[in-house]
Amino acid sequence: MGAKTLVCRCEDVSLLDLEEAYKEGFRDMESLKRYTGYATGFCQGKGCQAHVARFLSQKSGGDDKVTNPTRTRPLLHPTPVAMFARAGEPELIDVTRLEADTQKPQTGEDAE
């Protein structure tokens, strides 16, 4: 693999981009995503997330705290606005009974 190896095809993020972001101090999946834009395109991480996890795993010597995936959100696949516009007004789910931030990403130095 060379510096120009593509990690994220949707947003055109190369291995060199990851290396440079890492040098800037972005050293977990969530921060790298926001800094480089990987996983923010058409595939929403389906194509690139594993490559980034591999990169961080190699950098950190296998520290699984920094390779936890970013939060998974709908949609599973890009879908036209019209499909949802026909859904009417779905009922409100009582979020106050749900645990705060249930899908909190487990990244970085959380365990400290």
Added chain:
Amino acid sequence: MKDRAELVIIGGGVVGLSLAYHLARLGMTDVAVLEQRFLCYGASGRNGGGVRQQWSTEDHIRLAKQSVKHFRRLAKETQYNIWFRQGGYLFLARDAETAAFLEKNAKLQNSYKIPTRVLPPSEAKRIVPDLNTDGIEVCAYNPTDGVLFPWPALWGMAKYVSKRGVEINTYTQVLGLDIQGGRINAVVTNKGRIATRRVVNAAGAWSSQIARMAGLELPNKPYRHEILVSEPLKPFLDPMVSDLKTGTYFSQTMRGEILGGISDPLEPSSMYTGSSFRFLARMCASMSKIMPRLAGVKVLRQWAGYYDETPDGQPVLGQVGEVDGFVQMNGFGGHGFMLAPAIGEITAKWLLRKSDHEVFCKYNLDRFSKGEIQKETFVIG
């Protein structure tokens, strides 16, 4: 992490970083910023990036205008492209009352040299050719409002201050405030203790929790607000479009995506940021009604963040409560990003005793007990 600092800022969002940025510009860099997770984790990394000067109170108009000036030069100063694009904001009124509201606001904005115009739907269609004008009474359009990309704005400010000696500590949770005799001694974190005399609470949705550590009850409550983004498209939409009837707003980002959200009057206060199908359905119905052409556009993702809301839609600022040196910069609701540059500058000058500002009286907490409330009613999303 350093064990002593002139000032500790709790919250690495746009408000805290803007304060650190303006302090650094004025030469004060013995500052520690504490961020519980990573930069962009809170509302500053989850918002739509809208920056408007169309407000209903004089203070907000002035602060927003000052902020636009800062945003225009932020990329150059920080060497980070924040993708700021002044394509305007177009508000839609569907009834006579809202039309009168827009007319009144436009006059007020004009008195501060904001070039807002109230337009008939036919003229709005020239600005947004795909607009469905059915049922629209009038529109308010200000060409100098805009949108930006929040992430690089944060990275830029963070890097600017780090280079000058400000310490930004990520994954650093505040566990308590050490207070003795009504004065702050130190901030206690999961990474140790920082001795300091002054602490700024810029914790956004978590600001009430932080304030409670000093025995201070804030009226701020967090509310989930959801947002979605589409596939990137060729640029075709200049302004942010916002329908005041439903609280819908959407714009095209510099990356080409359509990005927007909608108010949900039923949403209760919570600390939950999961995604709902209800939002997706309501937003898609609303945006395709406003602009039928969007029906065929594909949605890529939806997510959620918080509004840190106060009862009057205005922030809590300055020395509040009994504890000397405990400063508030929170309660910005859905407009923290767009006001942060101005508020950061004003607060930096005030902390360095270079100049006072009326916001520190007006936006103190005692406005609620004294009953001197001037409510900001021009709130969307």
